Amino acid sequence: MNNRRVRVRFAPSPTGPLHIGGVRTALYNYLFAKQHGGDFIFRLEDTDSNRFVEGAEEYILESFRWLGIKFDEGVSFGGEYGPYRQSERREIYKKYVKILLDSGKAYIAFDTPEELDKKRAEIENFQYDASTRMMMRNSLSMPAEEVQQLIDGGHKYVVRFKIEPGEKVVVNDIIRGAVTIDSSILDDKVLYKSADELPTYHLANIVDDHLMEVSHVIRGEEWLPSAPLHVLLYRAFGWEDTMPAFAHLSLLLKPEGNGKLSKRDGDRLGFPVFPLEWKDPATGAISSGYREADYLPEAVINFLALLGWNPGDDVELMSLDELVQKFDLSHCSKAGARFDYKKMMWFNHEYIIKKDDAEIAALFAPVVESHGVSVDMATLTKIVSLMKGRVNFVHELWEASSFYFVAPEAYDEKTAKKRWKEDSATKMGELAAVLEALDDFSIENQEARVKEWIESKGYSLGEIMNAFRLALVGEGKGPQMFDISGILGKEETLARLRRAIEVLG
């Protein structure tokens, strides 16, 4: 069973945008595969024709492209084990359903959904299993000729897995250890649907994982209850010796309150729960995405990796490569993790600082342009280097640094009251003269000359700088004054100074 090549898959169903919890599951699969030099497969579980959503497949692919998570094979990537879209594997599933039928491990059932609903209404806690199957309409309870007649007559039927009761089924989970259940509590699951003549998840999953030689199944905790059923299916096919190892990941929970993380939590608390923005093709409703909300993919990945896993030390900032090195399934936490979006913002802040100024400037440039301002990249890079430590998002750089691009129209009243004194206009006039006389307007030279002047006049540094700041910025914020005037240049600096003198008096 072990010593096999590591092959894992991420297998979403195209029913809408990819949930952030799904992204984490995919990430863990990816990290595990890469760490072991294995393959990461993208399989599409589109066996529910009713829930198919146009555009979902492309959305999922685009999400992983943005995040930088790469697949080795699967839908749109090719590979030796295709097709990777389950709707294209109908014939394969038919063959394996027949094997189960022929060996008596499964049976045909004619009960319609309506009949089943009625039974559920009549009998409390009705379950289609060993205790009830003989009172239902199926190939176990009916004579063979009648069954054949119905089939020949074109009657729709499903194929159900015949669960033998009273058996202890053990699932060995990498994260949780041995999980044991009694097969009596399992129902005779539908393996093959009559409605769309496709298998259910359970059958398709086992057949595909076997055929694709998947070595490890890393998936959400919501699958844990059906894992024993899957073990039984492997057994029924005689594939138990190559059955994949299981690891069931804890769920992502709401930031506050009860239950698992949902789209509505994002709307309510103002953070996305999808990697990219998604427009529902049916309703036109738009759900926000991390990309559009200005998150860096590295930050999203780093944050998600640490939600339910940790490297065992105090290191928190890790690149994708470092995560691949350090990841360990047995260090995954068993309990669900609340989604702490404030910490996520902190990760984004850290990655903005980590990235090159030029790279952030390139991301910031469109924001600046959207405000109708054009600026050269060299200057923008300088501004970014001065300002990026102050923001959580690239777009916030505008709010923080717009004074570089646009001269103040008004002066913040509170700041003016506090920083603009009786004699400020006079002193700023003197400062303007000092600056105007400068041939070398470099930051260093400005600072040296201005401080000389302040000292010679016996002024205090604070009174000059604060008034100077108010004149250039319009309020009491920003980096060191000469970093501002240096970037603004002599002409603009003097113009702003003179205007402040005029307006503030």
Place this chain on the structure above:
RNA sequence: GGCCCGUUCGUCUAUCGGUUAGGACACAAGAUUUUCAUUCUUGAAAGACGAGUUCGACUCUCGUACGGGCUACCA
């Protein structure tokens, strides 16, 4: 209801029988600074509860409580 899984600061978590229970986010205070922010320092903050096992339990066992998941011809 039944079944399964879980439970350490507000949140994410470290600890794999012996620790002053550590770190991070958030929060608070202080310091530095030409303002604001950053940064730095400090602080407050946790083993759900009850039994057992043990020389010793956050760590093992059982029970209770609470939380989560599953219980479809959805995945």
